Amino acid sequence: MSESAHPGGTSQDAHTHQTNHARHVDCDDYDVAIVGASIAGCAAATFLARSGAKVALLESHSDPKTFKRVCTHLIQSSASPTIERLGLRGAIEDAGAQPSDINIWTRYGWICFDHADLPAPMRDHPAWNIRRETFDPMLRELAAATDGVQLMLGHTVHALLREGTRVRGVAARERDGSEHELRAKLVLAADGRDSSIAKLAGQPTKLRPNRRFGYAAYYRDTPLRTGSSAQMWLLDPSAAYAFPTDGGLTLLACMPHKDRLPEFKADPEAAMQRLFEGLPEGPPLDPAKREGQLVGKLEMPNVVRQTTSPGLAFIGDAALAADPLWGVGCGWALQSAEWLAESVAPALSADGDPAAVDRALAAYAARHSKGLDAHEKFCSAYSSGKRFNPGEKLLFRAAARDAELTVRMAQMGGRWITPQEMMTPRTIGRMLRVNISRSKRPRGLRERPAGAPVAAVAQAAKVAPAARVAQDAAAAAAGGAQSRATATVS
Numbered sequence: 001m002s003e004s005a006h007p008g009g010t011s012q013d014a015h016t017h018q019t020n021h022a023r024h025v026d027c028d029d030y031d032v033a034i035v036g037a038s039i040a041g042c043a044a045a046t047f048l049a050r051s052g053a054k055v056a057l058l059e060s061h062s063d064p065k066t067f068k069r070v071c072t073h074l075i076q077s078s079a080s081p082t083i084e085r086l087g088l089r090g091a092i093e094d095a096g097a098q099p100s101d102i103n104i105w106t107r108y109g110w111i112c113f114d115h116a117d118l119p120a121p122m123r124d125h126p127a128w129n130i131r132r133e134t135f136d137p138m139l140r141e142l143a144a145a146t147d148g149v150q151l152m153l154g155h156t157v158h159a160l161l162r163e164g165t166r167v168r169g170v171a172a173r174e175r176d177g178s179e180h181e182l183r184a185k186l187v188l189a190a191d192g193r194d195s196s197i198a199k200l201a202g203q204p205t206k207l208r209p210n211r212r213f214g215y216a217a218y219y220r221d222t223p224l225r226t227g228s229s230a231q232m233w234l235l236d237p238s239a240a241y242a243f244p245t246d247g248g249l250t251l252l253a254c255m256p257h258k259d260r261l262p263e264f265k266a267d268p269e270a271a272m273q274r275l276f277e278g279l280p281e282g283p284p285l286d287p288a289k290r291e292g293q294l295v296g297k298l299e300m301p302n303v304v305r306q307t308t309s310p311g312l313a314f315i316g317d318a319a320l321a322a323d324p325l326w327g328v329g330c331g332w333a334l335q336s337a338e339w340l341a342e343s344v345a346p347a348l349s350a351d352g353d354p355a356a357v358d359r360a361l362a363a364y365a366a367r368h369s370k371g372l373d374a375h376e377k378f379c380s381a382y383s384s385g386k387r388f389n390p391g392e393k394l395l396f397r398a399a400a401r402d403a404e405l406t407v408r409m410a411q412m413g414g415r416w417i418t419p420q421e422m423m424t425p426r427t428i429g430r431m432l433r434v435n436i437s438r439s440k441r442p443r444g445l446r447e448r449p450a451g452a453p454v455a456a457v458a459q460a461a462k463v464a465p466a467a468r469v470a471q472d473a474a475a476a477a478a479g480g481a482q483s484r485a486t487a488t489v490s
Contacts, residue, residue, distance in 0.1 A: 030056045030150075031348045033170050033184035035157050035197050038068060040316025040333035041190030042139035046086060047341035049148030053348050056182050057143055058172055062154035064144075067136035070297050072216070072253060072327045073129060074100070074230065074243060077115060077414040079331030080125035082338050091138060096246030097130035101229040102413060105280055106236065108393070109400030109442030113410040114229075122416055129230065129245040131218075135330075155180070160187070160200050160312075166354060167201065167311035185352040186344060186361075189314045190337070193303045193321035201312055208302035210323055211385025212238070213261060215268050216253035217294040222283050224250065227448035233279050234396075237385050239325055240275060242283050252276065252285055255325050257385050261298070269294050281445050300324060302380045307368050308361040311354070315340050319368065322376050323383035331415065332372060339367045374418040391423075398434035400442045405430060 032048055034041045037059035045057045059066075075083070083089050104111040115126045144151040154175050161169035161181060169183035189197035198205060224231055224242055233240045238260070243251040254275050256264065264271040269287055272294075276285040303321040307314050316333035343364035347356040388396070399405040405427065412422040434440050 028056070028180065028182050030054050030169075030182055030184045031352065032056070032186045032188060032344075033182045034058065034188040034190055035170060036190035036192065036316075036318070037140055037143065037151065037153075038136055038190065038192070038316070038333070039139060039330055040318070040337045041188070042136075042143040043082070043086060043334050043337035044188055044190060044315055044341055045143040045149045046139075046146050047338055048345060048348070049143075049146045051341065051345035051349060053148060053345065055149045056152060056184065057149055058152045058155040058157060058170070058182075059140075060154070060156040062175060064140055064151075064153060065133075065137045067132040069132070070214075070216075070295050071132050071329065072241065072243065072324055073132055073135070073245060073251065073330065074327035075128040075130070075334070076328060076331035077122055077125050077127040078416050079334040080128065081121070082334040083128070084125075085338070086139075086142065086334075088138065088142065092128060092130050092135065095130065095134050095138065096248075097128045097134075098228040098244045098246065099126035100129045100243070101226075102127070102410070103226050103229060103231045103445060104409075104413075105231070105233045105445075106388075106396040106400070108397035110281075110445040111396065111399045111406055111409060112226075112443070112446040113406050114446070115410075118407055118410055122411060122414055127230075127414065129228075129243045129251070131245050131247065131249070131251075134246050152180075157197065157200075160197070165310060167309065185311070185348060185354075186357055187312050188340065189312065189318040190316050190333075191318050193317040195305070195314065195318040197312075198305055198314070198318065201309060203309065203312075203314070204306040206304040208304070208380045208383070210300045210302060210383040211258050212255040212300070212323075212325065212383065213258060213264070213296065213298045214253060214255045214300065214324065215264065215272055215294060215296040216251055217269070218245075218247075218249040218251055218291045219286065219289045220249055220291055221289055222250040222252070222286070224283055225281055225445060225447045229448060231282065233282065236387050238275070240279055240282070241327075249291055250283065252283065264296075268296060297324075300383075302376070302383055304376060307365045310358055313340055313344075313361055313364060320372055320376055322379040325383065326379050326413075328375065328379065328415065335371065336368055339371070340364050343367065374420055375415055378419045394431050394435055398431040398440075401437075401440040402430065402434045403443075405434065 031053040033056045034045050035058050037057050041057060045055045049055050101114045115122055143149050155172040157170045157172045159171040160167050161171060161183060167187050169181060170187055172180050189195050191197055224244060228244045231242045238256040240254040245251055254272055273285045276282055302323055305314050305319055307319045315336040317329055319336060322328050344360040347360040350356060399409045408422050408427055411417045412419055
């Protein structure tokens with residue numbers, strides 16, 4: 001299957017909303033209407049409302065505790081500053097989120113790094129593992145408690161409002177059939193990789209195939225030799241993971257090549273158990289310790305959309321859904337939401353002139369492209385199911401033996417630098433020297449004792465730490481630019 005491009009849906013004119021005057025339709029005006037109240041939507045709503053915008057945050061689900069079920073839930077370290085600016089670091093720690101370094105196995109050895117040993121800013125911002133069951137409601141609660149945000153649960157957007165070619169709002173329907181027209185200076189699509197807004201808008205979309213599929217489940221009493229830090233096995237071409245997380249649970253996941261699909265379809269957990277039995281220094285997978293369902297995803301194409309159109313912008317997976325093998329989705333949702341808010345807030349706080357808003361959207365599109373395009377191309381290339389190329393073999397072999405190359409891999413893996421910024425002439429020269437050296441040996445897995453038990457804090461966090469969220473969020477909002485960390489993804 002080759003890369004394909006399509007407009008994302010039927011024609012724009014077909015989805016221009018015509019008011020049915022025989023039916024009562026409530027009309028409201030907002031600065032921003034956000035469709036989708038998950039990570040990206042809630043983060044954008046919070047940041048925009050703090051800047052003074054009036055925000056409608058629409059979510060088709062009526063349950064405020066709804067959450068995404070198929071997700072590795074890793075938050076890359078480069079998104080950790082965004083969590084802090086939202087004011088949520090203390091709350092996720094209270095809820096049992098596990099600060100995570102990474103330990104990557106290839107047949108050339110273990111590549112292990114601890115963020116405390118890395119240069120700033122990565123040293124100060126760990127990656128995090130936290131279940132979406134915990135994180136999504138926390139973000140939704142934060143957004144709903146922010147002055148200027150109206151959370152509208154159980155509202156499904158079925159049409160876009162337009163003035164000519166410009167999107168000027170949405171039409172939404174509640175479960176009881178009542179309809180609302182929400183006019184807005186800007187509409188944000190935060191409704192995931194299968195974005196219905198993209199279909200309504202006819203947004204240009206590229207699909208790149210993924211030759212892997214995924215299965216995952218949570219297991220109790222499954223400690224890792226690496227303590228709270230994750231393990232990843234690049235089995236070339238398949239992959240497997242172990243992520244310690246909140247609630248005293250460990251997420252075990254695998255993404256095999258599609259050549260193994262018949263084996264997994266026959267008995268997914270048995271096939272997954274066989275895979276984990278063969279992992280070097282991996283955890284045992286005991287079906288009796290599984291908590292909840294084993295979930296799977298057989299089709300996971302890379303989705304790349306044009307990020308903006310007049311009056312319309314896409315954030316999170318709705319803008320870019322890369323191969324989940326690399327665990328980038330949660331972090332990119334947070335970062336793209338913040339980039340969007342920073343770009344458009346001045347235009348919205350002025351008079352919302354359409355030309356000014358469009359200039360702000362162009363700035364957001366450029367920032368999104370600069371931050372993520374190179375990473376997306378890297379992810380998409382590997383999702384083809386290819387085996388390691390000669391350069392990757394040299395890099396993995398050298399990084400397993402050399403601390404400086406481990407740092408470079410950690411910076412790229414945390415999405416602090418691009419693949420091109422990692423592979424400088426200096427890096428390539430060092431890779432070659434390490435590979436021909438007879439004195440450099442694999443450093444092995446860095447084993448760590450398990451940290452303090454998270455079961456106790458997870459039990460306490462079953463009730464959302466609302467007071468901590470409110471306190472930290474207020475401090476983050478009051479700090480404004482003063483509290484902003486200097487690092488961004490480049």
